Amino acid sequence: MTPIATIELVLVVALALLVASIVYVWLRRRYISGGKPLMLCAISTGDRRWRLGLARIAGDRLDWFSVVGPSLRPGHSWIRHDLDLGAPRRLGEAVPGLPSDAVCVTGRSRSEDYELALSPAAYTSLRAWLESSPPGFNVNVA
Template sequence: MTPLVVTELVLALLVLLVVGALTFVWARRRFISGDGRPIMLCARRDDPVGRWRLGLARLGADRFEWFSIVGPSLRPEVSWQRGELDLGTPEPLADPIPGLADPVAVRGGTKGSMCEFAFAPAAYTAIRAWLESSPPGYNVNVA
Protein backbone atom coordinates (compact mmCIF):
# COMPACT_ATOMS: atom_id res chain seq x y z
CA MET A 1 0.00 0.00 0.00
CA THR A 2 1.14 3.46 -0.80
CA PRO A 3 1.42 6.18 1.83
CA LEU A 4 -1.49 8.02 0.20
CA VAL A 5 -3.82 5.02 0.62
CA VAL A 6 -2.73 4.54 4.24
CA THR A 7 -3.36 8.24 4.95
CA GLU A 8 -6.82 8.02 3.36
CA LEU A 9 -7.68 4.93 5.42
CA VAL A 10 -6.53 6.59 8.67
CA LEU A 11 -8.54 9.73 7.90
CA ALA A 12 -11.61 7.70 6.99
CA LEU A 13 -11.29 5.78 10.26
CA LEU A 14 -10.97 9.01 12.25
CA VAL A 15 -14.04 10.50 10.54
CA LEU A 16 -15.95 7.30 11.23
CA LEU A 17 -14.96 7.40 14.92
CA VAL A 18 -16.01 11.05 15.28
CA VAL A 19 -19.35 10.42 13.55
CA GLY A 20 -19.90 7.33 15.71
CA ALA A 21 -19.14 9.22 18.93
CA LEU A 22 -21.47 12.09 17.99
CA THR A 23 -24.20 9.62 17.05
CA PHE A 24 -23.82 7.86 20.40
CA VAL A 25 -24.03 11.13 22.35
CA TRP A 26 -27.15 12.11 20.39
CA ALA A 27 -28.78 8.67 20.84
CA ARG A 28 -27.97 8.61 24.57
CA ARG A 29 -29.54 12.02 25.08
CA ARG A 30 -32.63 10.94 23.12
CA PHE A 31 -32.89 7.79 25.24
CA ILE A 32 -32.56 9.71 28.52
CA SER A 33 -35.33 12.13 27.55
CA GLY A 34 -37.24 9.63 25.42
CA ASP A 35 -40.49 9.36 27.34
CA GLY A 36 -41.12 13.10 27.42
CA ARG A 37 -39.80 13.82 30.90
CA PRO A 38 -38.22 17.25 31.33
CA ILE A 39 -34.44 17.27 31.01
CA MET A 40 -32.04 20.18 31.51
CA LEU A 41 -28.37 21.00 31.89
CA CYS A 42 -27.19 20.96 35.47
CA ALA A 43 -23.75 20.94 37.07
CA ARG A 44 -23.05 19.12 40.34
CA ARG A 45 -20.22 18.94 42.83
CA ASP A 46 -19.96 17.00 46.08
CA ASP A 47 -17.21 19.08 47.65
CA PRO A 48 -17.73 22.86 48.04
CA VAL A 49 -14.19 23.47 46.76
CA GLY A 50 -14.25 20.68 44.17
CA ARG A 51 -14.79 21.03 40.45
CA TRP A 52 -18.18 21.23 38.78
CA ARG A 53 -19.31 18.25 36.69
CA LEU A 54 -21.72 19.11 33.90
CA GLY A 55 -24.62 16.74 33.45
CA LEU A 56 -28.27 16.31 32.61
CA ALA A 57 -30.97 16.58 35.26
CA ARG A 58 -34.19 14.68 34.61
CA LEU A 59 -37.45 15.15 36.47
CA GLY A 60 -39.68 12.13 36.87
CA ALA A 61 -42.98 11.69 38.65
CA ASP A 62 -41.25 10.88 41.92
CA ARG A 63 -37.49 11.18 41.29
CA PHE A 64 -34.85 13.79 40.45
CA GLU A 65 -32.08 12.06 38.49
CA TRP A 66 -28.68 13.31 37.42
CA PHE A 67 -26.72 11.88 34.47
CA SER A 68 -23.13 12.69 33.61
CA ILE A 69 -22.94 14.58 30.31
CA VAL A 70 -20.36 12.17 28.96
CA GLY A 71 -20.20 8.45 29.48
CA PRO A 72 -21.77 5.28 28.23
CA SER A 73 -24.22 4.70 31.10
CA LEU A 74 -27.93 5.00 30.41
CA ARG A 75 -28.70 4.91 34.15
CA PRO A 76 -28.61 7.99 36.36
CA GLU A 77 -25.39 8.47 38.29
CA VAL A 78 -27.32 9.88 41.25
CA SER A 79 -31.04 9.81 42.03
CA TRP A 80 -33.13 11.40 44.77
CA GLN A 81 -36.71 10.75 45.89
CA ARG A 82 -38.97 13.75 45.38
CA GLY A 83 -40.23 13.85 48.96
CA GLU A 84 -36.72 13.56 50.44
CA LEU A 85 -34.95 16.13 48.26
CA ASP A 86 -34.33 19.50 49.85
CA LEU A 87 -32.94 22.50 47.95
CA GLY A 88 -31.56 25.62 49.59
CA THR A 89 -31.74 29.19 48.36
CA PRO A 90 -30.08 30.07 45.05
CA GLU A 91 -26.97 32.22 45.01
CA PRO A 92 -25.31 33.73 41.93
CA LEU A 93 -22.25 31.77 40.90
CA ALA A 94 -19.07 33.66 40.09
CA ASP A 95 -17.36 30.68 38.41
CA PRO A 96 -18.31 30.29 34.75
CA ILE A 97 -19.60 26.84 33.80
CA PRO A 98 -19.58 26.13 30.06
CA GLY A 99 -23.12 25.50 28.85
CA LEU A 100 -24.85 27.30 31.72
CA ALA A 101 -25.67 30.97 31.23
CA ASP A 102 -25.55 33.01 34.46
CA PRO A 103 -25.76 29.93 36.71
CA VAL A 104 -27.10 29.93 40.24
CA ALA A 105 -25.68 27.61 42.88
CA VAL A 106 -27.99 25.70 45.21
CA ARG A 107 -27.04 23.41 48.08
CA GLY A 108 -29.29 20.37 48.17
CA GLY A 109 -29.73 16.66 48.60
CA THR A 110 -31.16 14.38 51.25
CA LYS A 111 -30.35 14.16 54.94
CA GLY A 112 -27.49 11.71 54.31
CA SER A 113 -25.93 13.05 51.13
CA MET A 114 -25.62 16.74 50.37
CA CYS A 115 -24.08 18.29 47.28
CA GLU A 116 -24.18 21.54 45.35
CA PHE A 117 -26.05 22.08 42.09
CA ALA A 118 -25.67 24.78 39.47
CA PHE A 119 -28.64 25.57 37.24
CA ALA A 120 -29.57 28.21 34.72
CA PRO A 121 -32.09 30.49 36.51
CA ALA A 122 -35.04 29.21 34.45
CA ALA A 123 -34.08 25.58 35.16
CA TYR A 124 -33.89 26.31 38.89
CA THR A 125 -37.38 27.81 38.78
CA ALA A 126 -38.69 24.69 37.02
CA ILE A 127 -37.06 22.37 39.55
CA ARG A 128 -38.33 24.42 42.49
CA ALA A 129 -41.88 24.35 41.08
CA TRP A 130 -41.64 20.58 40.50
CA LEU A 131 -40.30 20.05 44.02
CA GLU A 132 -43.01 22.11 45.71
CA SER A 133 -45.93 20.62 43.77
CA SER A 134 -47.57 17.41 44.95
CA PRO A 135 -46.35 14.15 43.46
CA PRO A 136 -49.03 12.13 41.65
CA GLY A 137 -51.14 10.18 44.13
CA TYR A 138 -49.82 12.07 47.15
CA ASN A 139 -52.59 13.23 49.50
CA VAL A 140 -55.31 12.46 46.95
CA ASN A 141 -58.00 12.17 49.64
CA VAL A 142 -57.60 15.73 50.92
CA ALA A 143 -60.96 17.50 50.91
Protein backbone atom coordinates in the same frame (compact mmCIF):
# COMPACT_ATOMS: atom_id res chain seq x y z
CA MET B 1 0.15 0.04 0.32
CA THR B 2 1.21 3.50 -0.75
CA PRO B 3 1.62 6.32 1.76
CA ILE B 4 -1.33 8.23 0.25
CA ALA B 5 -3.60 5.18 0.57
CA THR B 6 -2.50 4.75 4.19
CA ILE B 7 -3.27 8.40 4.97
CA GLU B 8 -6.67 8.09 3.28
CA LEU B 9 -7.45 4.96 5.31
CA VAL B 10 -6.47 6.65 8.58
CA LEU B 11 -8.60 9.70 7.72
CA VAL B 12 -11.61 7.53 6.81
CA VAL B 13 -11.33 5.59 10.09
CA ALA B 14 -10.96 8.81 12.09
CA LEU B 15 -13.97 10.36 10.36
CA ALA B 16 -16.02 7.19 10.94
CA LEU B 17 -15.12 7.25 14.65
CA LEU B 18 -16.07 10.92 14.90
CA VAL B 19 -19.44 10.34 13.22
CA ALA B 20 -20.09 7.26 15.39
CA SER B 21 -19.29 9.26 18.53
CA ILE B 22 -21.65 12.07 17.56
CA VAL B 23 -24.43 9.62 16.74
CA TYR B 24 -23.91 7.80 20.06
CA VAL B 25 -24.08 11.05 22.06
CA TRP B 26 -27.27 12.02 20.24
CA LEU B 27 -28.88 8.59 20.76
CA ARG B 28 -27.81 8.51 24.42
CA ARG B 29 -29.38 11.90 25.04
CA ARG B 30 -32.63 10.80 23.36
CA TYR B 31 -32.68 7.63 25.45
CA ILE B 32 -31.95 9.50 28.68
CA SER B 33 -34.72 12.05 28.11
CA GLY B 34 -37.33 9.42 27.31
CA GLY B 35 -39.87 12.18 26.61
CA LYS B 36 -39.43 13.70 30.08
CA PRO B 37 -38.18 17.18 30.98
CA LEU B 38 -34.41 17.41 30.69
CA MET B 39 -32.15 20.32 31.66
CA LEU B 40 -28.47 21.15 31.68
CA CYS B 41 -27.19 21.04 35.25
CA ALA B 42 -23.79 20.86 36.96
CA ILE B 43 -23.22 19.09 40.28
CA SER B 44 -20.60 19.41 42.99
CA THR B 45 -20.54 16.82 45.77
CA GLY B 46 -18.07 18.33 48.19
CA ASP B 47 -14.84 18.39 46.22
CA ARG B 48 -15.77 21.86 44.86
CA ARG B 49 -15.35 20.57 41.31
CA TRP B 50 -18.30 21.07 38.99
CA ARG B 51 -19.33 18.21 36.70
CA LEU B 52 -21.63 19.11 33.85
CA GLY B 53 -24.59 16.84 33.26
CA LEU B 54 -28.23 16.45 32.38
CA ALA B 55 -30.94 16.48 35.04
CA ARG B 56 -34.17 14.63 34.27
CA ILE B 57 -37.42 15.05 36.13
CA ALA B 58 -39.19 11.70 35.98
CA GLY B 59 -42.36 11.36 38.05
CA ASP B 60 -41.22 11.37 41.68
CA ARG B 61 -37.49 11.23 40.94
CA LEU B 62 -34.75 13.62 39.90
CA ASP B 63 -31.99 11.86 37.99
CA TRP B 64 -28.62 13.35 37.06
CA PHE B 65 -26.57 11.94 34.16
CA SER B 66 -23.04 12.89 33.15
CA VAL B 67 -22.87 14.67 29.80
CA VAL B 68 -20.06 12.46 28.57
CA GLY B 69 -19.57 8.78 29.14
CA PRO B 70 -21.16 5.56 28.03
CA SER B 71 -23.45 4.98 31.03
CA LEU B 72 -27.19 5.01 30.53
CA ARG B 73 -27.79 4.95 34.29
CA PRO B 74 -27.99 8.11 36.38
CA GLY B 75 -24.90 9.12 38.31
CA HIS B 76 -27.14 10.55 41.06
CA SER B 77 -30.81 9.92 41.73
CA TRP B 78 -33.08 11.47 44.35
CA ILE B 79 -36.67 10.80 45.36
CA ARG B 80 -38.80 13.95 45.46
CA HIS B 81 -39.86 13.78 49.11
CA ASP B 82 -36.22 13.27 50.22
CA LEU B 83 -34.98 16.42 48.42
CA ASP B 84 -34.42 19.66 50.27
CA LEU B 85 -33.17 22.60 48.18
CA GLY B 86 -31.89 25.81 49.71
CA ALA B 87 -32.24 29.32 48.37
CA PRO B 88 -30.61 30.09 45.01
CA ARG B 89 -27.53 32.31 44.89
CA ARG B 90 -25.35 33.66 42.11
CA LEU B 91 -22.71 31.24 40.94
CA GLY B 92 -19.25 32.46 41.99
CA GLU B 93 -17.20 31.01 39.14
CA ALA B 94 -18.38 30.27 35.64
CA VAL B 95 -19.16 26.67 34.79
CA PRO B 96 -18.43 25.84 31.14
CA GLY B 97 -21.64 24.92 29.36
CA LEU B 98 -23.95 26.87 31.66
CA PRO B 99 -25.20 30.40 30.98
CA SER B 100 -23.44 33.32 32.64
CA ASP B 101 -26.47 34.04 34.85
CA ALA B 102 -26.55 30.50 36.29
CA VAL B 103 -27.57 30.04 39.91
CA CYS B 104 -26.26 27.65 42.53
CA VAL B 105 -28.46 25.88 45.06
CA THR B 106 -27.44 23.68 47.98
CA GLY B 107 -29.34 20.45 48.24
CA ARG B 108 -29.70 17.76 50.86
CA SER B 109 -31.16 14.31 50.78
CA ARG B 110 -30.99 11.39 53.15
CA SER B 111 -27.84 10.05 51.59
CA GLU B 112 -25.77 13.09 50.59
CA ASP B 113 -25.23 16.84 50.44
CA TYR B 114 -24.50 18.47 47.09
CA GLU B 115 -24.69 21.68 45.10
CA LEU B 116 -26.49 22.11 41.80
CA ALA B 117 -25.73 24.84 39.28
CA LEU B 118 -28.33 25.54 36.60
CA SER B 119 -29.96 28.30 34.63
CA PRO B 120 -32.58 30.43 36.42
CA ALA B 121 -35.36 29.00 34.24
CA ALA B 122 -34.27 25.42 34.99
CA TYR B 123 -34.15 26.26 38.72
CA THR B 124 -37.69 27.64 38.56
CA SER B 125 -39.00 24.48 36.90
CA LEU B 126 -37.11 22.28 39.38
CA ARG B 127 -38.46 24.27 42.34
CA ALA B 128 -42.02 24.13 40.95
CA TRP B 129 -41.74 20.36 40.47
CA LEU B 130 -40.34 19.92 43.96
CA GLU B 131 -43.04 22.00 45.65
CA SER B 132 -45.96 20.54 43.73
CA SER B 133 -47.67 17.56 45.26
CA PRO B 134 -47.19 14.29 43.41
CA PRO B 135 -50.36 12.38 42.43
CA GLY B 136 -51.76 10.45 45.36
CA PHE B 137 -49.41 12.04 47.92
CA ASN B 138 -51.33 13.81 50.69
CA VAL B 139 -54.38 14.22 48.45
CA ASN B 140 -56.70 14.88 51.39
CA VAL B 141 -54.67 17.82 52.71
CA ALA B 142 -56.46 21.13 52.16
